[in-house]
Amino acid sequence: LKKVTTLPKAQYGGRHAVTMLPGGGIGPELMSYVKEVFKYGGVPVDFEIIQIDPTSESNEDLEYAITSIRRNGVGIKGNIETRSLDTGVISRNVAIRNQLDLFVNVVHCKSYPGVTGQHKNVDIVIVRQNTEGEYAMLEHESTPGVVESMKVITTQNSERVARYAFEYARKNNRKKVTTVHKANIMKLSDGLFLETSRNVAKDYPEIQHNDMIIDNCCMQLVSNPHQFEVMIMPNLYGAIVSNVICGLIGGAGLLSGRNFGDYYAVFEPGTRNTGTAIAGKNIANPIAMLNASIDMLYYLGLKSHADVITLAINKTLNEDLVHTPDLKGTASSLDVVQTIIKHVQNLSVNCKKK
C-alpha cells in the first residue's frame, strides 16, 4: 500500500464513493443537509450510508462501517454515542480511529468575521495525536476501590504527529509550532512526546518551535490566542484544547475536524458532539458538518465544488448574518441551509456563464 496521497479513491463512473456514518443525536439531520447542498452543487459523490446502533451489544455494524471506509478510502461521520460504562463496550468512535490507524486529528480554528466570539481573527491549527495517550482504553481495577489507567505514548506516533504538524506549517507558510504537554509531571510519557517533537523540529529550521505546559496553554488561549499558529499535542489535551478554541470563536456548531492515517481519511465536526438535547428541533447549526464535507471535497480533489460551498457559507455567515441560536441568531437549521443553497445555485450559474 502506498501513502494516502497516491492511493486511488473509489470512483465509479466518474463519481466518488464515500462512507457516511450519520451517528446519533443531530448527526442524521446534519447529514441530510450535506446531501441537500451536494445535490444543488452537482457534487459527484455517492454516499454509502451505514447506521451504527449504539445500543447494540455486537460490533457487527462497526465492522461493516470500517470495511466500507477501507473500501472507499474516505468517510464522513457524526458522533456515535457510547452510553454504556461497561468496559466490554468500547467507544465506536475510538475503535474506528484506532482500527484505521487515523493517527492525527486536525482542527483548523479560524474565526468567521460575521460571528462574534470572545476573540476575533483567531487562526490556529490544532494537530492532535488521535490513537493513543489517555485514549488507550487500558484500564483495570487492581483491587476494589483502586483503578489504574494506562496512558500510552510512543516515539513512532509522537513523531508522525510532529512531522505532520511541521509539514503542514511548511506547506501553509506558518512560522511557528507549539508543542503542548505536561512533561513537568508526566516526565516519561509527555517527556517522550516533547522530546520527539523537539527532534523533528530540527529538520525544519525555518519554523520556530516552542513548548507550553497544558494548564498555562489554556490560560494563554483564553487571554491571547493570537500567539499560536500550529499546535501539537497528545490525545486528551487535544480534545480539551480544540473545544476551548471552538468555544472562543463561536461554539460547537462551526468547525470541522479531519482524521488522517497513511491510508484513510475521516471527516467530522471538530468538537465531536452528539447533540442529543437539540436533535430534531431544527436548531442545530449545520455549518460544522458542512465544513467537514468541504474538507472531504478538497481531499477528493473536487476543489471547484468545495470552493463554491465555502463561498456560500461565508456569504451566509458573514454577509447575510443568517445564524442559528448557538451563534445567538434566530435562524433555524433549514434557514441556514436554504440560504447556503441559494448562494450555491447563484455561484454555480455564474461559473457556467464564464
Ligand code: ADP
Ligand atoms: P457530547 O456529545 O460530548 O455529550 P453534547 O452533545 O452535549 O456533547 O454537545 C455539547 C454542546 O454543544 C451542547 O450544548 C450542544 O447543544 C452543542 N452543540 C454541538 N453541536 C452543535 C451544533 N451543530 N449546533 C448547535 N449546538 C451544538
Ligand code: MG
Ligand atoms: Mg451528550
